[in-house]
Amino acid sequence: MTEPGRALFVPVLLGTVRQGRMSLPVARLVVSELSRRPGIETELIDLARIPLPIDDAGQAIKDPTFSSQMSRADALVVVSPEYNHGYSGLLKHALDSCLEEYIHKAVGVVGVSAGPYGGTRGIQDLLPVLRELGLVAIFWDVNFSAVQSVFDEAGALRDRAYLPRIDKFLKELVWMARTLRHGRESIALE
Amino acid sequence: MTAMICPECGIEMNHHAEKLVYPSGPHEASSVDPVLGGMIEELHTCPGCGSGASRRAEPTRGG
Numbered sequence: 001m002t003e004p005g006r007a008l009f010v011p012v013l014l015g016t017v018r019q020g021r022m023s024l025p026v027a028r029l030v031v032s033e034l035s036r037r038p039g040i041e042t043e044l045i046d047l048a049r050i051p052l053p054i055d056d057a058g059q060a061i062k063d064p065t066f067s068s069q070m071s072r073a074d075a076l077v078v079v080s081p082e083y084n085h086g087y088s089g090l091l092k093h094a095l096d097s098c099l100e101e102y103i104h105k106a107v108g109v110v111g112v113s114a115g116p117y118g119g120t121r122g123i124q125d126l127l128p129v130l131r132e133l134g135l136v137a138i139f140w141d142v143n144f145s146a147v148q149s150v151f152d153e154a155g156a157l158r159d160r161a162y163l164p165r166i167d168k169f170l171k172e173l174v175w176m177a178r179t180l181r182h183g184r185e186s187i188a189l190e
Numbered sequence: 191m192t193a194m195i196c197p198e199c200g201i202e203m204n205h206h207a208e209k210l211v212y213p214s215g216p217h218e219a220s221s222v223d224p225v226l227g228g229m230i231e232e233l234h235t236c237p238g239c240g241s242g243a244s245r246r247a248e249p250t251r252g253g
Contacts, residue, residue, distance in 0.1 A: 006239075006240060058214070059214075060214075071241070071242055074240075099209070099211070099231075100209070100231060100233060100242065100244040101242070103207050103209060103233045103242075104206055104207050104233070104235075134207070134209055134233075181240065183206060184204065184206045184207075184233075184235035184240075184242070185204055185206075185235050185236070185237040185240060186204060186237055187204070187206060188204055188205055188206065189205055189206055189207060189208060
């Protein structure tokens with residue numbers, strides 16, 4: 001169903017800067033699947049392109065472009081690879097640079113790993129951080145296990161089973177984004 | 191406190207959230223709400239254009 005009025009803006013944050021990162025085709029796939037949906041605008045936000053200093057932290061290093069993207073967003077997809085059983089340190093660094101931009105907005109996490117667990121350990125560590133930032137996490141994740149075998153050398157999806165999983169994930173995310181937008185705009189805190 | 195007005199639409203924004211935040215240094219120590227242990231940031235969203243705004247709430251009284 002298409003909602004009349006303003007489109008929902010649902011950017012995809014690629015949560016790693018590592019050279020050769022296999023999360024890049026994952027993020028591009030999610031952007032592509034989001035783009036097919038009516039009433040949705042999206043874009044890929046590459047952590048490696050956010051110019052954040054590393055000699056300070058938190059909102060003191062807020063990047064105006066990233067802040068503007070988060071302010072405009074109705075929901076956020078975080079593509080989070082698992083490194084040493086956790087999410088990337090620079091993802092936390094970037095997320096911490098904003099706060100009010102996130103509040104009462106939906107978030108979903110796509111986990112990525114070279115091993116068999118699809119980034120689940122990183123997701124579990126990330127969820128309490130997202131909650132403290134004011135984001136509302138959905139109960140669907142997408143887990144890319146053995147990601148090096150999921151895409152071909154050109155970055156095309158080999159395993160089509162991921163498409164219905166992404167579809168379920170995005171349906172829930174969009175529902176939550178619409179509901180929270182209605183709440184932000186129309187339901188006052190008592 | 192008075193309602194926030196959207197600078198774009200000129201209409202009253204919806205006050206939908208209050209977030210407890212903590213002082214970033216000694217310069218904000220005097221702003222800490224003694225009852226809540228931090229400072230309250232109010233979040234407002236415009237029903238017309240969806241833009242958001244925030245402001246620091248006044249400390250609570252009592253406790």
